Amino acid sequence: MPRISAGSVEEHREQVHQRVFDALAVLLAQRSLDAITMAQIAATAGLGRTAIYHHFPDKEAVVVAFASHETSRYLDGLRAGLADVVGPVERMRVYVRHQLGASSQFHMGLGAQLYGALSRDSMLAIRDHVVEVEQVLRDLLADGVASGDFVVDDEASTMSLLHACLSPRTLPTADVERFVLRGLGVPQP
Structure with a gap:
């Protein structure tokens, strides 16, 4: 034992x-x-x-558990960061900052390595966690549209484009934040 x-x-x-x-x-x-x-x-x-x-039982189980653990930590931090923030624009700012800061705290960049390396079932298990993260963004966008702060013509395209904007980790956070908000139709000062 x-x-x-x-x-x-x-x-x-x-x-x-x-x-x-x-x-x-x-x-x-x-x-x-x-x-x-x-x-x-x-x-x-x-x-x-x-x-x-x-x-x-095997390496795939380690990878799935690892991805689940990382996603849970990420979501806990994001939800805590959003908890006391009022208004869709400010909440989107928190989302952008959290996403840009995630690369230094989380090991979530496994995507490309996993394709073809894991079974379909393992990929689906990991995808379930990605859907949880996407739901936070989906809710933020819906709140912004409902309040009239955001213009979203196509949710799927907006989410893809927004995440593409959050991929380069070398750009200044304030620049990315302004660009994302401008893309969502938020007037800039």
């Missing part, structure tokens, strides 16, 4: 999962997903080669 290194079995499991997620992030910064093995993840996490299998 594995040794428990925390106050409870659940706490121990959470600690081990976090170590595995941190290890996966380190390895993904060094090599592609298909070049990473379960043994490498275990070693980087400080686990025995077979101990990782007590928590995850």
